[in-house]
Amino acid sequence: MQKPTFHAVLVAGAALLPLAVSMAAAQQSPGTVSKADGLAAWKRIEAVVTHPRCANCHVGTDNIPMWTGLGFSKNRPHGMNVQAGTSRIGAESIACSTCHMKSTAPNTVPHAAPHVGLDWQLAPVGFQWFGRTPAQICVQLSDPKRNGGRDAAGLVKHLREDAAHKGFVQWGWQPGGGREPAPGSLDAHIKDVQVWGAAGMPCPD
Ligand code: HEC
Ligand code: HEC
Numbered sequence: 001m002q003k004p005t006f007h008a009v010l011v012a013g014a015a016l017l018p019l020a021v022s023m024a025a026a027q028q029s030p031g032t033v034s035k036a037d038g039l040a041a042w043k044r045i046e047a048v049v050t051h052p053r054c055a056n057c058h059v060g061t062d063n064i065p066m067w068t069g070l071g072f073s074k075n076r077p078h079g080m081n082v083q084a085g086t087s088r089i090g091a092e093s094i095a096c097s098t099c100h101m102k103s104t105a106p107n108t109v110p111h112a113a114p115h116v117g118l119d120w121q122l123a124p125v126g127f128q129w130f131g132r133t134p135a136q137i138c139v140q141l142s143d144p145k146r147n148g149g150r151d152a153a154g155l156v157k158h159l160r161e162d163a164a165h166k167g168f169v170q171w172g173w174q175p176g177g178g179r180e181p182a183p184g185s186l187d188a189h190i191k192d193v194q195v196w197g198a199a200g201m202p203c204p205d
Contacts (some may be wrong), residue, residue, distance in 0.1 A: 010079040037201020041192040048189050049141070051182045053172040057122050058129035063088065065122060069179050070110060088122040096120040101139060104166040107176030114175060117166035124148075138203035152197020154191050 027183060048054060052068035052075065059065060063084040064077045085092035099113040100120030109115050114120075127139050127147060141144040141155070162169040163186055172182040182189075196202070 011121075014064055022127075033195055033199040035199055035202045037177060038196050038202040039194040039204065041199070042138060042204065043200065044184065044192045045189065045196060046138070046139075047183045048133060048172075049129050049137055051172070053175055053179065053182045055130040055166065058127050060128040060131060063122065065124070070177070084122045088124065089119065090121075096122075107171070107179075108176070110177040112177060114171060114177070114179075116168055116171045118162070118168065135204050138201075141205060143180055143200035152201060155193050159186065159193070160188055 032135065049058075056066040056068060056074070056075075062088065065082060065084060066074045066075045067078050082090065082096075083093050084090050084096065090096045090098075096118055101113075101115045102117065102119055103115040104117040105115070127140075132140075144150060144154075147155065148158070159169050161167075170186060173184075173186050176180055184192075
């Protein structure tokens with residue numbers, strides 16, 4: 001996957017708020033965290049949403065999931081000519097669930113089709129991250145018209161609910177079978193989304 005450089009603009013000029021910004025800021029309302037701290041949180045969010053464990057399902061209109069890691073030197077399209085179709089679940093050809101069974105058991109076997117506690121499927125095409133720049137992903141993720149009608153709290157709710165079902169999000173951090181997990185942890189990611197939200201969801205230029 002393309003990894004565009006993120007120009008970390010640590011905004012000397014951005015007015016820092018008088019209060020020290022800490023994780024406690026996560027509980028505060030929008031506008032209570034400085035733009036610089038919001039951008040720093042975004043940089044960590046960016047590392048998650050561009051990571052193959054997340055982006056390989058958040059693909060575009062070709063409806064083809066991606067494979068990365070475990071001996072594949074770089075991203076490649078899913079093997080066996082898998083095509084998710086506009087249904088995004090493979091209804092038009094072979095359903096994802098034929099191989100990706102619904103199960104909350106841990107994934108342990110290398111190269112086995114991963115399973116989670118939800119029906120395996122691509123993310124809706126409007127939520128495409130793969131092949132987009134971090135700045136593009138940031139803008140769409142901060143726009144309720146493009147992220148499923150969610151503000152920052154709504155994004156956090158999605159992450160928590162998905163994890164409660166042992167779904168895709170928690171699989172990203174516990175992919176098993178020798179796959180590299182997404183960076184950080186679910187808890188740290190949730191805190192970052194809260195801080196980013198409290199700063200008004202700033203995006204890199
Ligand atoms: C197996 C495929 C799959 C993987 C892997 C996956 N997702 Fe998703 N994702 C989905 C689906 C399906 C939806 C739509 C669910 C909904 O909106 O209720 C979604 C929606 C989302 C949304 C809603 C808002 C938006 O604009 O996308 C977020 C946030 C999200 N995923 C985060 C993640 C993160 C973080 C990871 C990695 C830790 C991840 N996803 C990995 C399938 C996946
Ligand atoms: C014929 C069986 C089969 C079907 C059908 C199938 N998969 Fe897979 N999938 C696999 C196998 C096997 C792996 C593990 C590949 C490996 O790690 O070597 C896998 C892995 C994946 C991964 C993880 C890739 C990574 O690098 O994190 C994603 C995402 C994925 N499949 C999405 C889908 C989607 C979406 C569908 C339905 C459109 C689907 N698959 C249909 C067998 C299948």
